[in-house]
Amino acid sequence: MAVPKRKMSRSNTRARRSQWKTTAANLTTCPQCKGQKLSHTACPTCGTYKGRQYAAALRTEHA
Amino acid sequence: MPTPTKGPRLGGGPAHERLILANLATSLFEHGRITTTETKAKRLRPLAERLITFAKRGDLAARRRVLTVVRDKSVVHTLFTEIAPTMAERQGGYTRITKVGNRKGDNAPMAVIELVLEPVSPKQAVVKEAEKATTKAAKKPAAKKTAKAADEKPAAEETPAAESAEETPAVEAEAPVAEAAAEEKSEA
Numbered sequence: 001m002a003v004p005k006r007k008m009s010r011s012n013t014r015a016r017r018s019q020w021k022t023t024a025a026n027l028t029t030c031p032q033c034k035g036q037k038l039s040h041t042a043c044p045t046c047g048t049y050k051g052r053q054y055a056a057a058l059r060t061e062h063a
Numbered sequence: 064m065p066t067p068t069k070g071p072r073l074g075g076g077p078a079h080e081r082l083i084l085a086n087l088a089t090s091l092f093e094h095g096r097i098t099t100t101e102t103k104a105k106r107l108r109p110l111a112e113r114l115i116t117f118a119k120r121g122d123l124a125a126r127r128r129v130l131t132v133v134r135d136k137s138v139v140h141t142l143f144t145e146i147a148p149t150m151a152e153r154q155g156g157y158t159r160i161t162k163v164g165n166r167k168g169d170n171a172p173m174a175v176i177e178l179v180l181e182p183v184s185p186k187q188a189v190v191k192e193a194e195k196a197t198t199k200a201a202k203k204p205a206a207k208k209t210a211k212a213a214d215e216k217p218a219a220e221e222t223p224a225a226e227s228a229e230e231t232p233a234v235e236a237e238a239p240v241a242e243a244a245a246e247e248k249s250e251a
Contacts, residue, residue, distance in 0.1 A: 041162040042175075049161050054175050056098040057163035 092142045096177035104176040115157045118147035152183045
């Protein structure tokens with residue numbers, strides 16, 4: 001079985017990991033409360049989705 | 064080769080998976096609306112809807128089939144006597160899944176799955192009809208032009224006959240389009 005011959009340097013590891021990037025979530029505005037929300041999801045600020053209310057969707061600032 | 068189950072597997076084994084889904088179905092029929100992970104909700108939906116179809120049939124054999132999944136007799140009783148009559152008018156789509164964001168502890172995407180207890184609105188049929196009419200109106204002039212180009216000489220005589228001939232295929236062609244639009248709406 002092929003195995004690495006040398007330990008990978010910290011520099012190389014970090015150079016590889018520098019390409020790990022995140023992308024910002026694509027948000028839409030809630031038609032009910034004008035807050036930002038993920039599309040196809042109940043609004044986290046007012047809890048509505050297509051005119052229906054979902055208490056489970058509500059989020060406070062740090063939850 | 065047996066067809067694999069659609070969707071991701073749950074639990075530690077087939078028996079565990081069956082138990083999870085049976086318990087989810089029991090609580091759904093007991094409470095009418097449950098909050099669970101998106102994955103479990105998606106796996107539960109076909110099972111729950113099949114059970115409701117059995118409940119709508121309403122005979123003893125159907126009741127025994129349901130009892131093999133939902134072990135609680137009182138829940139099965141409510142399913143057959145309360146839930147099934149409300150679904151009488153509805154042809155499938157008895158449950159609704161709404162995403163409600165991620166869970167705090169493990170960031171798992173959560174969803175609410177609920178029984179659709181609202182009466183079937185006549186609005187949907189009206190909307191479908193209106194869409195059909197608009198597509199028909201949009202297509203008709205285009206179809207007329209092609210017909211005219213094909214037989215230009217007896218154009219004056221042919222147009223009424225051509226119109227009646229065109230109507231039937233046009234309606235057939237539009238039906239899948241309207242259905243697809245309706246499906247998209249129900250999914251969203």
